[in-house]
Amino acid sequence: MEWSLDKKRPICPQICEKICILVATGSIGAGEKLASVREVALSAGVTPNTVQRSFEQLEQKGVIYSRRGSGWYVNEDIRVARETMRELVNSKTNAYLSDMHSLGLNNDDIINVIKEYQHE
Amino acid sequence: MSEILRCEHLHKDFGSKQALVDVSLTVESGKIIGLLGPNGAGKTTLIKLINGLLTPTTGKLYIESQEPGINTKPKVSYLPDVNYLNNWMSVEDIIKMFADFYEDFRPDLAFEMINRLGIDRKDRLKNLSKGNKEKVCLILVMSRSAKLYVLDEPIAGVDPATRDYIISTIINNYNPEASVLISTHLISDIESVLDEVIFIKDGRIVMHDTVDHIREEHGKSVDDLFREVFKW
Known part of the structure; x- marks a missing residue:
């Protein structure tokens, strides 16, 4: 996937937006498992800390949730x-x-x- | 998150020249940090102090609460800015030498990365291209289980594909218990992979902040801000 991040804007909100787009357009389906933090970090060329922070923000917003020891999943409800x-x-x-x-x-x-x- | 590195009012003079002036900073675990500054700003001097290759004129420096010395050697994995390996040695010999030398060195990991690059382990270092030589050096440094990886100019003078390889190796070996300090003046290539940046100018720290905070506050990339701060 093409990340094409804007160098002038903070990275974290851009990762959040990209994931929201993928979910809203159905590229990642409701309830589906996300790539790991490290995989996303590698493909986007950003630090794993930034991806982790983005995922946590998305969790707070109710877009994704984490399952202990298993990773991150898209919520069934994709309204956000x-x-x-x-x-x-x-x-x-x-x-x-x-x-x-x-x-x-x-x-x-x-x-x-x-x-x-x-x-x- | 624990503290890995702390510098307290470090000064380093070379004769009448002040290389570092009142440098105080802390680095926590789990971070990738850029040490950014133009040539002659004091980046390598600071790195050599961290490695115990130089001693401060005044001030203190601690790696996990210990001053640089025998006890901190196993904690710091250092990539110097110049080639220090014997050119006649084969890649395999060097990996074995590192395994003998460092208790925390993982030869299996090093060989795996060498294989993935398609470098022949029997090749002598002198027969490798500049880019491959730099990759081997980075692999050696990243194959240790250290607490602090200190990379002095790892991306200078390599092609974009090699640069990407180096960056992804750094991400791939990311460990929340350890930190990576990367010195460079090629910021735009590397800024998105950094958690924090330290700007150093004329031996002084002029800024220490997170990349996202800099972009938020200034509305520009770290690279653009760097050009502004270090304008002639």
Whole structure:
């Protein structure tokens, strides 16, 4: 999996977001076991402490839970992950819109741009 | 989490030159820490003090509450910034020598890593490429069960693939009981793998913080901040 972490932002929230996306999009199913802390650390190229901290934060939010001696699992209830995903979509849309506004386009123009882009 | 390294008001002078000035810091177990600074900042001097290769002019330094000496040698695994191995020796001989030398050395682990790299254990060191030689040196150092791994410039002068190998070896050998101190000036390559960074400039510690806290507070990467702090 491609992590492509942003070097300007703290790593921990980025790992949390990625896991939420994987859960919300179904790449990791509800109730499924996650890769180990070390495996995630290796594939993302970050320290195991950061992954551990991310997993603990996700546990607090109710996205995943740990089973003693067995590892980390996705919750059956994935509403929190979906909510995080929606927030991400919103903030990325916001960023896009303000970019386009600064180019002098209004919302109707933007909608047209997107439609035309799709037709290309 | 326990304390692995503590420096208290360390000073090191070479004649009239002050190499380290009032360095105080603590390092806890289970951390990967970057010791960052430009050439001549005092990184290697600090590392040599930790290894007991130099003694402080004033101030104290403890490794698990003991001053550097015979008792701390088994606790510190050190990768120097220069090649110190005999070039005519084969990889196998060197691994055996390390096994004789260090009680905590795990030859099985070393051979496994050598095999995975596809290096022939019969090869003499002088016949290896620069990158492979650096990998062998790192494998030797990481195959010990030490409390503190001190790597002086492990990623300088190697290609990106070798750098990735070195970084993943460090992650792979991560042990919550031990810590890794890595000195480098190539920050952007390595910052995401670090828990904490120590900035050292003109022999003084100018910053000691976690990577995520730096990014949160400054809104920029450690590399960008480094360039700002060490601007001419």
